[in-house]
Amino acid sequence: MTPNLTTDLHPAGHDATQAAARVLAGGGLVAFPTETVYGLGADATDARAVARLYAAKGRPAFNPLIAHVGDLDAARRIARFDERSLRLAEAFWPGPLTLVLPKAAGCPVSDLATAGLDTLAVRVPAHPVAQAILRAFGKPVVAPSANISGHVSPTTAAHVQGDLAGRIDLIVDGGPVSVGVESTIVACLATPLLLRPGGLPRADIERVLGTKLTRPAQDVAADAPQPLAPGMLASHYAPRTPVRLDARDLRPGEALLAFGPCPLAGADAARTLNLSTTGDLVEAAANLFGHLRHLDTAGASAIAVMAVPDEGLGEAINDRLRRAAIPQH
Ligand code: TXA
Numbered sequence: 001m002t003p004n005l006t007t008d009l010h011p012a013g014h015d016a017t018q019a020a021a022r023v024l025a026g027g028g029l030v031a032f033p034t035e036t037v038y039g040l041g042a043d044a045t046d047a048r049a050v051a052r053l054y055a056a057k058g059r060p061a062f063n064p065l066i067a068h069v070g071d072l073d074a075a076r077r078i079a080r081f082d083e084r085s086l087r088l089a090e091a092f093w094p095g096p097l098t099l100v101l102p103k104a105a106g107c108p109v110s111d112l113a114t115a116g117l118d119t120l121a122v123r124v125p126a127h128p129v130a131q132a133i134l135r136a137f138g139k140p141v142v143a144p145s146a147n148i149s150g151h152v153s154p155t156t157a158a159h160v161q162g163d164l165a166g167r168i169d170l171i172v173d174g175g176p177v178s179v180g181v182e183s184t185i186v187a188c189l190a191t192p193l194l195l196r197p198g199g200l201p202r203a204d205i206e207r208v209l210g211t212k213l214t215r216p217a218q219d220v221a222a223d224a225p226q227p228l229a230p231g232m233l234a235s236h237y238a239p240r241t242p243v244r245l246d247a248r249d250l251r252p253g254e255a256l257l258a259f260g261p262c263p264l265a266g267a268d269a270a271r272t273l274n275l276s277t278t279g280d281l282v283e284a285a286a287n288l289f290g291h292l293r294h295l296d297t298a299g300a301s302a303i304a305v306m307a308v309p310d311e312g313l314g315e316a317i318n319d320r321l322r323r324a325a326i327p328q329h
């Protein structure tokens with residue numbers, strides 16, 4: 001499952017910026033410096049590119065990703081701001097602040113990048129190399145920290161190379177980063193919540209908001225916010241229709257989420273979607289949330305899901321499917 005790519009390393013500059021924009025447009029993966037840490041970028045609107053990104057990081061689960069854009073205008077095309085979030089953006093962007101906001105209508109960011117959520121994490125990085133790449137590419141770029149899952153976030157191009165050489169297309173070397181910890185994440189949905197402390201101090205944010213920031217009720221690891229406050233942020237996407245895993249047959253009224261060349265007998269074509277007819281896990285990941293959403297509107301008694309092998313991206317797909325199968329209220 002480990003891709004074996006040739007990873008180019010370019011010093012930052014005009015040529016590297018153009019190369020980065022070309023790789024992103026072709027669905028590839030580019031590591032680049034932001035002021036916080038190096039990010040691993042992919043076209044946020046291309047689900048297959050996003051699936052490759054999860055595979056390159058070896059993520060055991062599809063955590064939602066941060067969409068990076070060049071300025072506030074670009075951010076307003078993908079997320080809905082209110083008076084408070086606008087004040088924070090105007091005070092701290094570009095900079096080490098990520099805002100979690102409702103997705104804008106028609107937001108082109110793929111469902112896989114947001115892990116199926118209706119909210120979107122957005123950030124405008126200040127680093128000139130990140131800025132140049134975002135402007136040259138012209139579309140939102142999702143970028144988790146450019147390390148293998150479970151390793152520390154990289155602050156130099158050499159760190160990135162150590163972790164990801166052979167797994168990504170390009171590393172743009174802009175020298176060591178200045179902040180060295182990830183961005184501060186604030187959810188502006190209801191009461192502003194501090195989801196992750198980071199490069200922008202909490203007190204600066206509280207000064208602009210004029211109120212204290214609260215943390216989500218659940219105590220969570222610093223680098224892995226799992227927002228759990230009911231009604232404000234769901235920790236994961238789940239369809240309204242019940243989900244039945246590891247289906248080997250179909251029951252009356254069920255829709256089918258198939259995987260592989262042989263969908264279950266008796267499937268109703270109008271209520272069947274296949275994650276990948278060839279059994280390709282990258283394709284399956286790219287289709288996962290879109291297919292679930294679609295089948296959720298089919299008026300079925302349940303969504304029967306065929307088994308997906310628990311290898312490579314299959315581990316993350318199964319993690320998300322198990323969460324989707326937890327009953328909602
Ligand atoms: O400084 C940073 O933020 C770096 C640079 C590259 O920009 N990026 C970064 O991304 O740290 P990542 O993927 O390592 O961390 C993003 C965090 C994840 O823990 C994820 O759970 C959270 O943001 N997140 C993303 N979308 C979210 C959403 N809609 N609701 C709640 N949390 C979200």
Ligand code: MG
Pocket residue numbers: 144145153223
């Ligand atoms: Mg990270």
